[in-house]
Amino acid sequence: MKRWLTSQPMQQSVFLGPALLVYAIIMMLPFLLGIYYSFSDWNGVSSQINGVGLQNYKTILTDDPDFGRSLWFTARFTVTVVLLSNVIGFLIAYVLSKPLKSRNVLRTIFFMPNVLGGLLLGFIWQFIFTRSFSAIGQATDIGFFNLFWLGTENTAFWGLVIVSVWQGAGYLMVIYIAGLTNVPSDLMEAAAIDGASGLQVLRHIVLPLIMPAVTICLFLSISWAFKSFDLNFSLTQGGPYKSTESVAMNIYFEAFKSNRYGLGTAKAVIFFVIVTIITMIQVSITKKKEVEM
């Protein structure tokens, strides 16, 4: 056997090389190109690319209230969705990790919305909000259904939140279930024998032990909500009057509809920095709370 074939560098490049290559071409290259374009006035198709220095960044920071508004919308949306989808996902998981007869069926049902794509979901829910809700409202006269769904700022915001939570909670539920099944039952029994109530067990034993799952779920839901685009695009199109335009959508419109690719990528770079900082803070905080068994 030739020695060099089994050497460390050879092994590394054979096993990691292809993945690294794919990663470099699909992720790193576009990312670096994006940074490069953000300093230019490229329109997306022209063969002429002129460097404009920091002009794009200056425009965004000084002369683009829309970007600030979509950032504020995205922040509110993210906080609401992250809180609701994690709480609901955890509660469902908690209930469904109890020995129920129908739990496998229920798990499937709650996970199902995740299988459907965001675009499709958006169109389906648009129909539900604008047609079904008003039909139910007319028939029953319940105020909730008689609201002008998707037609006002608030209903459009909450419409998006409802669909996102409905879609995301099932996925988080699966992660929480995995976390919950790993909690050793002898610990729970010991606590119960010591006279701890259900809530006390949950608060002082279960929660600390599933912190790794919480870290993952928070990270996932934060990055989903921040980058949400497809649902936003199909459900509200950013309307009414751009009040529900997420940052991703703002970037897309700037780069592809208004033919300002340079400005769009500059927005994307700023957005990237913001999301990175926030997720890094979140991960480092929740990591500290994890308990080693």
Add this chain to the structure above:
Amino acid sequence: MRKWLTVISAIMLTGSLLAGCGGKEPGTGTSSNKQPAGKEVTIKIMNFKVEIAEQFNKLKEEYEKEHPGVKLQIDTLLGGDDYNTQLKARFASGEMPDIFANEGYNQMDAWLEYLEDLSDQPWIEHEVDIAKEPTLRDGKVYGMPVGLEGLGFLYNKDLFAQAGITELPKTLSELEAAAQKLQAAGIEPFVNHFDTWFGLGFHNLNNAFAKQPDPNAFIQGLNDGTASIAGNAIFQDWTKMFDVVIKYGNKNALTTDYNTQSTLFATGKAAMNQGGNWLQPVIDKLNPEMNVGILPMPINEDGDLNDRLFVGPANNWVIYKDSPVKEEAKEFLNWLVSSETGQTYLTKEFKFIPAFTNIKAEPADLGDIGAGVLEYIEQGKVLGWHWSKYPNGAAPEFGASMQKYVSGKIDAAAMLSEFQSAWDKMKSRK
């Protein structure tokens, strides 16, 4: 066994990746397969009108029969919003079509360097004047108009008769009176779709630009800073028409989309909507028996100014400069507007109002709306389409301000000053 599977799938993945990147350089992908003369060539066409997809395929068969050795490959994509995004994606992957559509004016800026100069084409001498302007740049012609389209209020003739409206409204007060009569007869006067900026910022607001004494000078003035929207009398009048449309329209217009609107109108649930002859195929499908006509969109009491439809070239065919089959593509476009078969297809099958004087269209072929538009064109009672002259990104802002106005968040003066600041902001961005 497992190992081999992994290896093979890894190779395949990397392979497909390389294939994906292969055609990245614009042009190289298509120019490399240049065909020697006498061999079969394929012209790739990107069609923007879903309504004529079937008819286009029939045309393709006819053309291939008449021109052995030339094949047409037609891809149909929904026009408007997503078409240009798709086009960019194809361009970036080296899959650029040989013939595609462009709206002209500002929309042409990005593509200009890739467009073939068509100034020497024989059809230019027959082109009607209003169709020339959009793709004219520095004295050169870059596009061939697809057809003319007229924009106005579509109205249901039967419902108008039912409400006892005998005289068609020509001024704003007459329009409001008609709406009141319809309402009194228990008919919803207008059905609006205000859910997207498109119909608002482009089609509706165009009214106020087109009715300026000299729209081009006005737009130039806005770009120079010598003209302004905020204090403009025509714009103020236009808000009054917008008021009428809102007041006598469906209550949930902000969540009504284009399809819903068209369906409500075609099934007689409302008497009027903003639209044009492009809706004819949709109406033919939903309600072939419908008696429908087109009305101007009056903004004040000036009978002469308001009795005009907004007519412009729907879109223009342009040819990719680096296409290996551009001569064949030119020949195809020329055939489309000069041969008998091509002309018949344009008017009878596509139901386009011809943009060329040598093509005669029978009102019966075009359908009710097209015939109505043709009448206005023949009488010269037309105004132009100006939304492609807005600065990039301004129309969505206009649409958003109009949605705010519809929902009662801002008043008319605030809406106009938002238009002004949107224009100023967008024109300064490069």
